[in-house]
Amino acid sequence: MWIDSLIKISRSIVDIAIVWIVIHYLLKVFRNNSRTMQIMKGIIYVFVAKIIADFFQLPTFNMVLNFLVNWGFLAVIVIFQPEIRGLLEKMGQGSKRSSLTQLSITQKEHLINEIVQAVFAMSSTQTGALITIQKSISLEDYIKNATVLNSDLTKELLTSIFVTSTPLHDGAVIVTGDRIACASAYFPPTNQEIPSRFGARHRAAVGISEITDSITVVVSEETGSISIAQNGKLTLMDSMETLYEFLYNGLGFEETPPENDWMSFFRKSKETSFEDVSTTSMSELQRKTKTLQDDDPMKLPRKNGGKHE
Numbered sequence: 001m002w003i004d005s006l007i008k009i010s011r012s013i014v015d016i017a018i019v020w021i022v023i024h025y026l027l028k029v030f031r032n033n034s035r036t037m038q039i040m041k042g043i044i045y046v047f048v049a050k051i052i053a054d055f056f057q058l059p060t061f062n063m064v065l066n067f068l069v070n071w072g073f074l075a076v077i078v079i080f081q082p083e084i085r086g087l088l089e090k091m092g093q094g095s096k097r098s099s100l101t102q103l104s105i106t107q108k109e110h111l112i113n114e115i116v117q118a119v120f121a122m123s124s125t126q127t128g129a130l131i132t133i134q135k136s137i138s139l140e141d142y143i144k145n146a147t148v149l150n151s152d153l154t155k156e157l158l159t160s161i162f163v164t165s166t167p168l169h170d171g172a173v174i175v176t177g178d179r180i181a182c183a184s185a186y187f188p189p190t191n192q193e194i195p196s197r198f199g200a201r202h203r204a205a206v207g208i209s210e211i212t213d214s215i216t217v218v219v220s221e222e223t224g225s226i227s228i229a230q231n232g233k234l235t236l237m238d239s240m241e242t243l244y245e246f247l248y249n250g251l252g253f254e255e256t257p258p259e260n261d262w263m264s265f266f267r268k269s270k271e272t273s274f275e276d277v278s279t280t281s282m283s284e285l286q287r288k289t290k291t292l293q294d295d296d297p298m299k300l301p302r303k304n305g306g307k308h309e
Contacts (some may be wrong), residue, residue, distance in 0.1 A: 039079060046072070064083055099177040100135060100251055109229040111153060111178045112247050118158035119226055120240055128221035129162040130201045132185070133251065137212040139174050139181075146171065146185035153180050162219075172204065172216070179246065205229035217243075217251050 011196060028257040046068055053062040087238045103111065115131060132139065147168055151157060161167045161183050171184035189203035189208060209229040218231040226237040228246055235245040 011037055016053075030179060043072070043076070065069050080284075097127075100133075100253075107178045108248075108251075108253050111175070112244060112251075113196075114153050114155045114158070115175070115247065116240055116244050119157040119219060119243065121155065121159050122162060122219045123224045123226050126221055126224040127159070127162050127164070127219065128169075128199075128201055129219040130216065131158065132177065132187075132205075132214050132216040133175045134181070135213045135215065135251070137174070137214065138252060139212065139214065142172075142185045142187065143174055143176075143182045144207075146174070146182035148182045149180050151180050152177075153178055170182065170207075190232070194234075202227070202229070202234065206232060206234060209233075215247065217247075255272075 004197065033270070046065060050062070050069060051064055051066045100108070115133075119129065119131070158173065160166065161173055168183040171186050173183050174185050175182045187204040187208040188211070190199065190206040192202065192206060192210075194206065199219050202220075205218045205227075206229045208214055209216055209234045213231075218234075219225075219230060220225050220227075226243060227234045228237060228243075228250070229235075230250060235246070237246065
């Protein structure tokens with residue numbers, strides 16, 4: 001008898017654990033998408049209305065709600081197709097080892113140094129850029145449909161790619177390991193209701209961050225501001241040090257990046273706060289950028305030739 005009770009208890013625990021895991025992954029999909037959250041609220045309202053219709057015995061209203069409940073799952077699959085695809089990709093590839101983990105310390109430092117210096121060089125001239133760094137989830141589908149390069153990652157090559165007179169400037173550069181895998185890659189834009197002031201680059205950056213674990217660096221053509229898209233959010237970078245530390249930690253290297261010649265010059269504290277700017281207007285970003293430049297000209301390079309030594 002006690003064995004039967006133990007089996008029932010075990011089944012209940014497993015049942016609850018499975019439901020909890022499903023809810024956990026659903027929340028991970030929906031938490032960064034305000035549009036999706038509104039749809040989820042609508043679904044909950046339908047079920048609440050169904051309970052009310054059953055309780056008060058409203059046959060006509062109940063018939064309409066039954067139709068919505070019985071066939072609504074097809075609409076949900078269509079509406080949530082990007083989110084469902086992203087969830088399945090993360091579940092299927094989440095355990096895959098990132099090519100970044102195979103890099104030596106020297107290669108890791110070279111990777112981040114070249115990206116940081118290239119990004120701030122483009123920021124100083126307000127050259128729009130989109131650089132995506134692959135982590136554990138493969139971006140091979142996007143690489144295949146882009147211009148494959150498979151070249152060494154250098155500051156000079158990155159800045160050359162995004163010059164507006166070159167045929168490769170439109171689209172994203174994808175970095176795998178310490179190499180540039182391709183240029184002119186195109187990502188699905190986010191479905192989030194982010195301000196229209198953000199351009200196609202920002203929407204594409206947020207979009208790819210919603211369905212993969214990649215990190216994308218965006219340079220705005222309008223303001224020269226630098227932001228990072230990760231997990232469906234944009235984070236403003238206000239200095240070379242901030243960008244360096246964000247990348248170093250975000251790419252899963254060490255907790256504290258090593259001091260090098262230019263990093264030690266910019267380091268002012270160990271604690272760095274990151275600001276979510278996904279709902280901030282471009283004019284506000286421009287104002288913040290100008291304030292930072294006026295307060296400390298070493299923080300952000302100016303278009304008129306300000307440089308980091």
